[in-house]
Amino acid sequence: MLKLHLLFCCLAVASAVVMLLVRHPMKMALALVATMLNLAIVYGLSGAHVLAIGQVLIYVGAVMIFMIYVVMLLDIKDSSLVRPLSRYLFAAVVVLLLIAGISYHQLANTVTTQTLQAITPVGDMLSFRQFSEHFLEEYWLHFELSSVLLLVTTVAAITVLNFKKGTESL
Amino acid sequence: MFKFTLGLSLFLPLILLLLPSQKERVVAWVNMGIQLLLLALFFTMLTNSELCEFSFTLSESLGLHYHLLIDEFNKYLILLTALIFPLVTYASIDFIKTEKKLFHLMLALSYLLIVQTFLAQNLLFFYAFWECSIVPMFFIIGIWGGGNRLLATYKFVLFTALGSILMLAAILFLVVANYKISGVFTFELQPLLRLQETLPLSAQRWAFLAFAFAFMIKIPVPPFHTWLPYAHVEAPAPGSMLLAAILLKMGAYGFIKFVLFLFPAVVEEWRLPLMAIFVLGALYGSALAFVQNDIKKIVAYSSIGHMGILMLGLVTPSESAISGAMLSMLGHGLTSAALFYSIGLLYERLHTRDLFHFGELATTMPRFSLLFFLITLSAMAVPPTLGFASEFFIFLGAISYSLKMVITSNHYLFIAVSGAAMLTILLGTLYSLRLVKYLLWGKKSEASLLRAGVRDLNLGECSVFTVLLLFIFVLGIYPQFIIESFKLAIKGLSIS
């Protein structure tokens, strides 16, 4: 079980690294899709089935498709592709290493091995049925609010588009 | 009686607000009428010497009491304010041409704020009114001022505001220290007075520096004085009368109330440097007054000189010096108000402030020159005037204190300092005589030849001068009844 987990996690990280190295946005988009799918598998393996489905459906299905459309449709050749790396790369690496180091150190302290032994196996806590029960029982308000958020986003998109055409309808 | 007077002075701006703004003369006369009434009320109240106190607690826990009290120190300053303001209002009737109603409103507002500053016994209220009293002055100089009045106003406001921020910090420090030591959180002055025994000397030193810095800017003591010449040159005549006569005294009054009373140990320890600073400042001010060509600048620098000597009087621990300083507050207030009024009159007629554009005023304006000459007498501290009486007492106190120091601890520096202070009399004579020579005597300079028709003073203007001169000469000849009332006040300062 652990080995599978390890495999797919490494695959996810590897595709993230690939994403870093690759220059063209289309290749980056595909690498991103790969990481997301690997993550979906990891979720599945660790018992969070809803999340896995969600990841595949929402992230890969909706967001990445939208992203790929944009990459295909626009296909702009401009300076950002010729010299992709910005001036702050070196500083960014230093800072991020620092942050990574500290958080790794802190994580290592908190998630010590004994606490791990104490936890019982996940079982079907995150299974489809139990998850959706808890979700709609306790977090129904958040669910409704997120639907409102989606509505607002669509309305915003439409108005911006209309505005773009120059009509002062609203 | 006290409540009624305070109430009236509080509602004076409101009354003016209601008046129609077209009828400027009505506004002017109403303003002056009420101020005269207030003068009468204050006078009657102070002469029958019943204790005037008014206290209203805003919040017990914070120790904020709106506590007003007339004591020996601010009694005569209130009278001075009450006397100067009607004169300033009268002067502003013909000096201020535009926005008359707003000007009278500003005057009423500053009247209210200055009286409250003198009366406030609560440190926070004192600070609040101290800050607010700059605001009307800001507008008076800013709106009706001369050429580059903006620079002058900003300099004036920034200087005083900077100083008083430090004072606020010191006040809060004191209150917190008092709370830590005695567990009572109060802004009242009386409880804070007991702090001088409990608070460690080093803490007292810092608080002393903050307070002293704020008051030294206001007094002004060089090197913090550069705002005064700007403010005076740009301010309209009533504005600079007000500034010179009363606002400078607030600095000195604050120094007595909040430095001499709160930190006597520190004052005792740093007496020599303080005296040296004030005397050097006085010499510096008088020396500069001697070389200015703008008559308003001469008078502005001269008031720095006089205030320096006044502060020397305050710092010397002898009864005659401190009562001399209190007298000099009145003396300098009256003299500088009269001087600025006369300069305003000259500017009104000849539209110039350059010393060499005048001449032979003795023939063209005989009444003005007589009154102006009598005023410069008081500025030069010539005997029968109040200027002489106050400086005589200050120097008497300073010299006898330094002689005592020479005898007891053969400390010769005090004699050097008070000796140097005596030179200000000579410098004072030099610049006053130079002013009189170029203004009154001599040939009519070609510039002023053009305006042949210079009219002499009318009855109203003369009456302003005569009122001021009356007080200058009467108090000069008979200062005893004021000195008498200071006697018990000075006991409070535990002077040897």
Next chain:
Amino acid sequence: MSELFLILFFPLVGFLINGLWGSRLQEKSCALIGCAFPLLSLFLLTYKTAVSDFYGVSILFTWVSFENLTIDFALKLDHLSLLMSFIVLGIGSLIHIYSTKYMHGDQSFARYFSYLNLFLFFMLLLVLANNLLVMFIGWEGVGLASYLLIGFWYKENENASSGAKAFIVNRIGDIGFLLGIFILAFHFQTINFDEINRAASTANASATMINLSALFLFIGACGKSAQLPLHVWLPDAMTGPTPVSALIHAATMVTAGIYMIVRLHPLYMQATAVLPLIAVIGTLTALLGALVATVQSDIKRVLAYSTVSQLGYMFAALGVGAFYPAMLHLFTHAFFKATLFLSAGAIIHALHGEQDIYKMGGLAKKMPWNMVAFLLGSLCLAGVPLTSGFISKEAILMHTYSHSHSYSQTLTILLLITAALTAFYISKTFFLVFLPSKNGSEKPLHAIAFAMSLPVIALAILSIVVGLFHIPAFMENYLNLAKSITIKEEAHILIPALSLSLSAFAIAIAYLITVKQIKIVPKILEQKFYFDHLYEKVLLSTLRAFCKRVLATIFEVKIIEAAIWSMRDLVLFSSRRVTLLTNGQIQWYVLLILMALSLLMVWWFYV
């Protein structure tokens, strides 16, 4: 006692009437008021002293009372102040009468008389004072009145500036006077004359305090009585009208210094260190005054410098402790110097304002009465026997001679030389003015009114009479001042002989010089020992330059203003640096956020 204040306030009333309503009254009534009040107070004074025993102290009110010092506004009349007030009021009234005619036609006639009355009021205040403060008020008031009177014709700038010069030099002296008062007030806890004198002679008075206060009071006296360092103002004070010079700069004001020292003579007796200084300065001034007077061409300047030198005489007398001879000389000098000034005024008036003695001549026949008066006055000044000048000068010389100090012999010799010089320049002036000579102007003389010549003659007679009928002896025990020197017996014959021969010799030379029109003017004398140069060019201009260049520009602008503006620049500079931080790059902002996050994490977990 309150009549004393009446005497004092009559001139003040005269001043107020003339001052306020003078311009409305015509000349005659102004003159009347101007002369009436001094005469009234003179009459009241004589009547009172003759009738009842008027002496004693009368207090009007307490000026101020601290717990260890009370000063009250009190007047005191005793023999000394009676004598001085007689001089002041007597000569003052005569000069008032004289100036009614002298100032005839001047359009600010009333203003002149109001100033004169003001001067009399302050002089009386000074003379009748019971404590040092009232004397100081009179002292400054007299300086103020002399400032107004010197600058009376203020049209020319030069008069106003010489008036200002007089007032400033007096003020320098007054600072010394004030310091003296403070030291006395500190040490004796009182400033009344008799209390100070009594306390000074007791044992517990510390010598340094007495010497210090005596020194500073002497500086005040120098300022007022024009002694060496502070004498520059007296010759320039001649720009005022001549009666003013006669009253103020000859008879009354300049003697205030001597009167003050005589009033405090017990204190000065104790001040052993200061007396020699007074003697030396007095003699030097006498010598300098006489030397410079010999070369002056303006008649009033000659008399002014002679006043300076005669005052030097009086101070020399005070220096050796001869208080009575000094008072006597003051008394006689007041009369004959006033005569000289008034007759000089008459001459100037007659010659339509001509003041240069080399341009005058042959006035003996045209103005006989004036000539007689001037002759009498100059005889007294020269110290010719049987005149009052001779008696008082001899008294001083004998006292200096028999003074028991090493330097007193040299002082006497110097004073004898000055006596000779005095005789020389006054006779030179007399011969030049009155002996017939070719360069006299032929213009018809301005008629001299009787009211002008009456005071001149009266004063001439008085100056002679005062010397004769052993009035000096009567005055000696009348004033009964402290005497500390016994005259050596040989002095009685040696001194008169010496001074007589010297003055005779000097008069002879003067006659020779005027006849032969020799006019030699040594450079240094001509420049009045460069004192004027010292004050004007050196002291005043350096002060003004120092204030203007160093203080006004460097301190005020370069240091203080620069400091303030530099604070403003500091704020501007730092704010410009901070704006560079926001350069619009999104990634820079993300980096900043991450840096902040990392710092925060470090601080959270590890600090």
Next chain:
Amino acid sequence: MNQVELLFYGGLLIVIIGLLGVISRKNLLSILMFQELSLNGVNLVLVAGSILHHNYHGAILSFITFIVTAAEMAIAILILLLLIKKRKTLDVTFYSELKG
């Protein structure tokens, strides 16, 4: 090393890579993608947390993050389109008018 630890470190690594990408790349689109990547990393850490503490709150939060990301991506792409329409370039360094 066990399952939860793995998830934590993996998630952390992905977040770090995402942030590195955001800063290093100049293309606006790639920045968006990297931002997506770091969000995924955050979700992974959330799930690991919920497993560690044996409750479902973490998982629910990550599910809601899916919704929010979808909404946010819609707006982001839209803005991107507008930018391209206006300046014809996706290079971030050109959009720096809001400087001090």
